[in-house]
Amino acid sequence: MNLCAFREEAVQLKDIIQSLEIDGVKGDLNLQITGLTSDSKKVSAGYLFVCLKGSRFDGHDFLNEAKEKGIKACLVEREVELQEGVTIIKVKDTMEAVGSLAANFYGYPSSKLKMIGVTGTNGKTTVTYLVEAILQKAGFKVGRISTINYHLEDEEIPAPVFTTPPAIEFQKILARMVTKGISHVIMEVSSHALATSRVKGCHFEVAIFTNFSQDHLDFHHTLEDYLSAKIKLFESFQGPDSTAIINIDDPASETIISRTKANILTYGLSPQADLTAEEIRLSLKGTSFKVQGEEMELNLIGRHNVYNALASIGVGLVLGIEMGIIREALKGVNSITGRLEFIRMGQDFDVIIDYAHTPDALRSVIKTLREVAKGRITVVFGCGGDRDRSKRPLMGKAAASLSDYLIITSDNPRSEDPLEIIREIEAGLSEGSICPYSIIPDRKEAIRQAINLARRDDTILVAGRGHESFQIIKEEKIPFDDRKVASFWLEEKGYHGSSEGR
CATH class of the missing domain: 3.90.190.20 (Mur ligase, C-terminal domain)
Structure with missing residues (x-):
């Protein structure tokens, strides 16, 4: 599917920026905005151009190019000079603001979906596939956003470099899922996405923590900063309408549990876990174990996939899916591309x-x-x-x-x-x-x-x-x-x- 071809409805500028903390405005707020982008190459007439400052490029440097292509408005974080005809909205941090901006433009699609997020160093992709299988077996229409690809029920979009799409593309994908009648979304939420506010403006009902170990220190610089980024997903929960499913065997679990207001469901191989596996049997043909007396069979191999399965079972139970359906769904997953x-x-x-x-x-x-x-x-x-x-x-x-x-x-x-x-x-x-x-x-x-x-x-x-x-x-x-x-x-x-x- 070509996501760029997804039809966008015009929205009044003042409605798009209503939830932003604005430092200043120059120009008319009663304009009709036909699209959003932070890429000057993708600008069309009537768009709002978001000037994002990255490690290699600064969107403010491409503002004149965007104006020549017909933008009606721009979101900036520093003073800029433009001729009349383009409304300038200034905020403290465009990276922080773009998630809410995009959510407003696309009509807060996450509010119409049950959002399930997975974060952690390893295991995210496998968990998204297992949860997708469980939800589909239970009869739901499911969307999946993962490192391998984005799956919209019966359509697939190849995943670009990002595990989690940039904010504008992310909200566009969610809006597309809503139009296709999808009810549940399971997605990987990377530390990069959390640190750069890509999922801001998105409400998650369930979040999973898989594990934590060294990675991405080229971006986060320290393990403390890396963990802090992961924790943001769980700190976003404001009450008991959300559930955090936590791998209690990981040393970082205690910190995450202490920083969230969500209901907690723990899983792991230790006896204190709410959800644990017993009688684990491993072979090159697959894995079997028992959960709450139910025999589970996986075509996936390895003890780490027992953890991935437990996290996925936790999602199913939180959403009220019967254990028998969960068992059949897991048994039906034959392999996951590029994962063992x-x-x-x-x-x-x-x-x-x-x-x-x-x-x-x-x-x-x-x-x-x-x-x-x-x-x-x-x-x-x-x-x-x-x-x-x-x-x-x-x-x-x-x-x-x-x-x-x-x-x-x-x-x-x-x-x-x-x-x-x-x-x-x-x-x-x-x-x-x-x-x-x-x-x-x-x-x-x-x-x-x-x-x-x-x-x-x-x-x-x-x-x-x-x-x-x-x-x-x-x-x-x-x-x-x-x-x-x-x-x-x-x-x-x-x-x-x-x-x-x-």
């Missing part, structure tokens, strides 16, 4: 693609495989460029602690030198590691080498990129899908069938 996804072409060893790109996620995934794998575990991974450098040696250390063999390669180097990134990863392996490894900067060649080295019952984990379909090198996006590359090399070795029986 098996590439099966008849080979007698396993090739698995996973998005694990943090030290904790990589450690958890390899530990999962260690619990169920019969043979050796080879891990192919790298780290992204222009991102948190401090986690690179931690990723190396995490991978080396549980693997039999490592191949360190390139991920998305962006503007950085891939070899320098690899050297920083390698520093973590020198800390007492006895795990043998090789360095193959070419990711395609690294995957080929891993497959060539595999023996019967071995497991190859290709980690870090999961569902991603391109590799970012300098300013160029090059088509590259770990799943397709692994399939190509397996086919080159003569494998063409399916190994569903493995």
Whole structure:
């Protein structure tokens, strides 16, 4: 679906800005505004242009370009000079204001939807898919916003770079969901989105906290700031009409619980959790466990997916869905793209693609495989460029602690030198590691080498990129899908069938 083609109704300017704290206005507020954008390239006649100041560009610098394309109004945070004909609304912080502005323009769509948000370092995408399955099984029309894509009942929009869409696009998507008759929305709420107020103007009925560990310190700078961003989702709850579903086994849970006014439902594997799993059985074919005496079966593997399932079960119970419906829904989820996804072409060893790109996620995934794998575990991974450098040696250390063999390669180097990134990863392996490894900067060649080295019952984990379909090198996006590359090399070795029986 082309979201840009979604028809927008004109709204009077004074109605759009009614909930904003305004520092000053120059011009007419009785104008009809036909659209919103913060991208000067997307401006159309009659639009309101929002001047956002980012790390690389300042929207105020593109204001004259936007005026030439016919904007009627602009939202600014510093004094600007424009000729007559454009109304100027000045606020203290346009990033803080744009969420409410967009919600006003699109008629507060979240008030017409049951909004369920998921935040945490790892597990968000899987939880959104599991919750979506539960809600659909219960008969609801469901929308999902996740890292992989945005799902609007029977339509899909490829997700851009952002886990959570920018504020204007986000409210536009919610408005589109309302017009399609969707009743429930399950979405990932990233720390970036919370820190930059992308979801301001949105009321959540349920929020899930999955876990907390190091990531995104290139943006947040400290773990304290990173956690504070996550907590904003739970601080937004003002009363008992909302529920926070919290992983009580995570050390950050106590802080989050102390900072919210919502009802609390805890989950985890510890006895004090409100919702816990018993009799857990793990294998390469799936996972089973009991919750409140009910037998649950997952086609997903690993103890971390027990946590993801418990969070999803919690949502179902909070919304009054019967446990039998929840059980059938979870059983029906066969796989999630790029999340412990098996590439099966008849080979007698396993090739698995996973998005694990943090030290904790990589450690958890390899530990999962260690619990169920019969043979050796080879891990192919790298780290992204222009991102948190401090986690690179931690990723190396995490991978080396549980693997039999490592191949360190390139991920998305962006503007950085891939070899320098690899050297920083390698520093973590020198800390007492006895795990043998090789360095193959070419990711395609690294995957080929891993497959060539595999023996019967071995497991190859290709980690870090999961569902991603391109590799970012300098300013160029090059088509590259770990799943397709692994399939190509397996086919080159003569494998063409399916190994569903493995």
